[in-house]
Amino acid sequence: MATSSILPNRQVPPATRLPPRSLLVLGLPICLGALLLAMLTSIAFGAAEINATTVWQAIVNFNPENTNHLIIQTLRMPRAVTAALVGAALAVAGAIMQGLTRNPLADPGLLGIEAGAAFAVVGAVFLFQINSLGTYAVFAFAGGGLTAIAVYGLGSAGHGGPTPLKLTLAGAAISALLSSLTTAIMLFNQRTLEEVRFWLVGSVAGRDFALIGQALPYLVIGLGLALVLGRQITTLNLGDDIAKGLGQSTVWIKTFSAIAVVLLAGVSVALAGPIGFVGLVIPHVVRFFVGVDYRWIVPYSMLIGGTFLVLCDVIGRVVARPSELAVGVMTALIGGPVFIALVRWKVKR
Template identity: 45%
Template structure:
């Protein structure tokens, strides 16, 4: 019997309901993309957007294609990657607080990139991506190793505490490296806030293979995550190779986080908020939860980018700041839930 049939939450979300939500989410994603292209410091009408898509030489149409379209694509890719990575991390650790930011993965990726820039003269998007993935992987391994120490192994609470400590330490090291380097301080600090402004196709393309690999590994881990939700012993009894299932899913999440952080900087709370919202829509079955987390994460980050352009006109607010405003209250709400207090 599938995990969704055994769980009460699964019975509340039938196939028809999930398909209806899927259509609604896809429509909302298309609408968010259209609004993102049309809204900014200057409004763009639908004819101008169509001119830009068709390659007309109008100046405003050229701006739409050259600036807003790649920015919208990057927001969708980054939001989808972070939402999916958050759902995978929560499944791997069985921790409702798991998030690339809270577990220190984004901070580890950011620290690795800053070390590469400051000490090794790192340049180029592809080099940033490899370095960020290495930093994200080392941070994830370190957090899991520290969280596994002591009695009871890697409990959700110990992983959250280890991740928070790692994130603070990595951020402190990053600041210590950047402070005496005035030549890179401005660019690094702006990147650390997290944003999708200034996106170009040349910057996006090198990240695509890593994001696609992370997407494939994460979606392929859905059945294993369903079994891991039953506990390691039960999963092993049902034929799952627990260590391999956990490692494969974690690798997918690391690829997604590293690729996103390299190009956008550390963006927090998307991976925390999105999985909880998606569970309300489609239940706990990861075969549905993971694709929905990717789509909903894309919508959330596009919407946050749009909001950042509106509230600070004629300037802009970076998307990392907007997601922090949205995610912090959700984080407090999750912590206050009875289930989390009993971890």
């Protein structure tokens, strides 16, 4: 059990850490409410001053001739939805990665998904001079997916199958290689750097519902897999031997978990570019409140991850009006201190 805490050798009595089931059930609608509230805040806020009544009218009684309604419907709503979906997907992907590798510092980046996506996009911009969010998304998803498969393949080679250590090493090696190549291309070709530098930070600005629609099926499958696998990941988290002893087919669980991570993180990077910290920090925050059972960690990560990213996006727009800070900057600015506070608290115990 203790493996999910930041210091694995420190014993945390799990029985006292688990909140009662009724509280956990009650918490879900509260978190859902928080997410909806954050999304409403995001929709109500922007460069144009639009009063609350108009915002509400735009949602319930949309008039395509009205510029304010169009701003709400075609600019702000897709943005809020993108942030919510990407936040949810990243947090869940991070939670699964941490459970799968029994590494508290794991996040989707460990499978090389972000590095692979960045390399594919930068390479495509350089070679084919593509330049639209729609085509970026296709290359990002393909690049992230292929890299994850390569990492997983390399990490599974040899006897013993995919062990956490081998996966971590393979991921680190391939990520390092791809990141250097990405940097090399950008240094050689200034134009490419200019084109992709905002995408590379991670942003949810300018996304539309068409793009979200393309991403949605993958997201639904990924989140569905994660919810179904919650029980098995909890068991797997106890160690391969115990899981096997309890009659689990660990190879299949690991493979399906990896597929879920690739779908979730791949779609996230396709929609919003590489956004760090959400996948690392949110599962820890969630575990802090709901304990170590992945049947609860997954849905809570979904809701809290979504809320977190939506709020980061709102704050990024408030602090630098009328310009904005990309959401990828904000997640690190806010996620960093939260993570340090969490580590300090755990060390003290």
